[in-house]
Amino acid sequence: MTDAVPAAAPSTTGADGPAAPGPGSTAELTIGRPAHGGHFVARHEGRVVFVRHALPGEVVRVRFTETDDDASFWRADAVEVLQASPHRVTHPWPVADALKAAARGRATVGGAEFGHIDLAEQRRLKAQIFEEQLSRLAKTDRAVTVEAAPGEAADGLAWRTRAAFAVDAAGRLAMHLHRSHEVVPVRDMPLAVAAINDLRLWTLELTGIERVDVAVPSGGGEPLVLLVPAAGTTPRRVASVASSIDSASVGVLDAESGQVQRLKGRTWLQESVLGIDYRVTGAGFWQIHRGAPEALVTAVLDGVQPAAGERIADLYAGVGLFTVPLARAVGPDGAVLSVEGSPGTSRDARRNLHGQDHVSIVQGRVDAVLGRWTEPLDVVLLDPPRAGAGRKVVRQIVQARPRAVGYVSCDPASFARDLGYFLGAGWSLDALRVFDLYPHTHHMESFARLLPPPA
Template sequence: MTAEAAFAVGDRVEASVGPVAHGGHMVARVPAGDASVVIFVRHALPGERVVVQITDVAKRFFRGDAVEVLEASPDRVPAPCPLAHPDGCGGCDFQHVSLPAQRDLKAAVVAEQLQRLAGLEVDVRVEEVPGAPDGLHWRSRMQYVGLPGGDYGLRKNHSHEVVAVPECLIAAPDARVVLVGQPPAGDTVTETVRGRSFEVAGDGFWQVHPGAPETLVSSVLELLDPQPGERAMDLYAGVGLFSAFLAEAVTETGSVISVEGDRRASDLAKGNLRDLRQVRTKAGRVDRVLKDLDTMADVVVLDPPREGARKDVVSAVVDLAPRAIAYVACDPAALARDLGYFAERGYRLSTLRAFDLFPMTHHVECVALVERAC
């Protein structure tokens, strides 16, 4: 039986909730005729018995919201935000979940993606990051939809419909505000990490958790252990965060090539790194720049966008013959796929750390150490 024949949008059905799935929802299977159908359920927890209202129908599955909890999980807590409910703001996935359980759910997703897509059995633990002890008031940059009268709004889940948000509880009190469709106020902002300043475009990428830059830099340096005189490469380098500290580690006897596809970010990186003579910045698509480089590398930082590095870039990185690669990933599925490509070329995952850089949401950041297989 197809999903269309089982239920329609708006229908309600009782369901026993199964495991967490990638994307901020749980998996429930409910009888439908002689078989069963899958519902991806938001606002639920594994082990709960809930009433699900169908919100979306596809050929092979449904999406739905838990609108009534019949048997609650011990990990369920009252959502701190009054808009974190079905038909409310879609910005947060896990406000109804205790913080330790949120991290357990994220760890389960990372482990499942690594097993399913890369064939890896990894014991994953998601680490708390300083700067958001209650999971709230951490986000340093907010993008809202402007509403009449100067109010702000955020979109519902899987919808263009906007919900007015008088106060977003994950926003830091001094969060920079950007409105959809409008240029940011100010051309650049200054961020500081380990006493070093970085100029970032007002609408450019920078980690939004206050503890993220230090956490990621520390993790990357600890895993790679770059040595004086080594050749380092920072791919998808942004404004040069990792490049700067790689350069300090390899000293002036080593070298760093910093590659970024966004021209504005690359120009800012050049200024941010101007005091480090061992750094060369290159603007251009990573795959194209790597094809034109006539060099090898000892260590590589790979920090691709959400879709991952993909096979061509992975192959080009392997051709550099690095002893170690630190892969910084914001999507566990993309990470797992790319680890599979590395495995095909003789490189293996040796260490994985995961960080809760996005409390109250399903997002998780990983840093993977990839090394040549023996």
């Protein structure tokens, strides 16, 4: 038995049957299968309830958080464990521990919603979730094994090379509660690499700053701290905060434009993956897990097997994580098209591919670029955002008739949906790898090789 919470007002019963329990009401539920999004499925008075911070087979007391009468499901958080799963462990981060948070009468911070689960069981559950998405959305059955990232720690901690923090009203480093604008102060971030915690930003007085982003090169090196000032904060105050941050470069980030103004040090990081150097400016996108770039580049090269002289499109290409090794593989007799929507990230790609005349770097929407592209393609690689590529882009890729498609995804649901579009066009799922690049969270990353129907 763990910490209990005070009993809340029970739900009421209306003339037409049980009414929805009010937010904050509690109930005792038996937990079923995992669901995509970090939830587990239970039922209450015939209604599906998505429960966070539980495990299959557990009996828990939950506090309802969303209970609209006309909703197809409700949401709740586990606040007391009555019968525990053998896979439940002590959460490594107290402010993200739902049971401890409930005992204090508040919600948890986001970002470690699987921390109460044994790491091996986390991966088994993620595999089950991925399989369910494939079956439900792509109408295909596939056994999935979730792989650890290269060099993963046994406890699954200290992997984040990027972290974003809020600042509370007292000027203390803080993080947002789950699905809330409310923030709570923090004094560590166990999922972050040591270089982020070693900055000890929680000891600083950050009044006038709204957000603090921190990034560290995957292989180690000086961190970059980006400050987002609150409205009305003077440049002098921002400079004062910057001067209090030791052993790091510091810049001011314009949250709307993404532009960074240098205060001290440099406004970019140098990353290195399999002997290739990359420049990533300011808040530019880079894989968060320190082992993710190596894992994904290796999976892509092994998967699509680029050959000298081939023509390849790298869609949603970012700073060129995959474009650079693909360009090297096809050589000057080949051609690579890099498409990226973000202007700043596209500028980084141009720097990282400087002198590669056989690479065309285009900044713009993927569907718009493909719509006017007339050159044949041997391979298409895509690494879309969490929303996926969508039906239109899939149709454009199918019409290009490459010999293979490599699909890197950070969301099993959008991947399964897009896979369904490919399968509907006669393509096949040839190879699939799933990586646990976000330990202690419900997120995962995957690489798939898709093949066209026989000619």
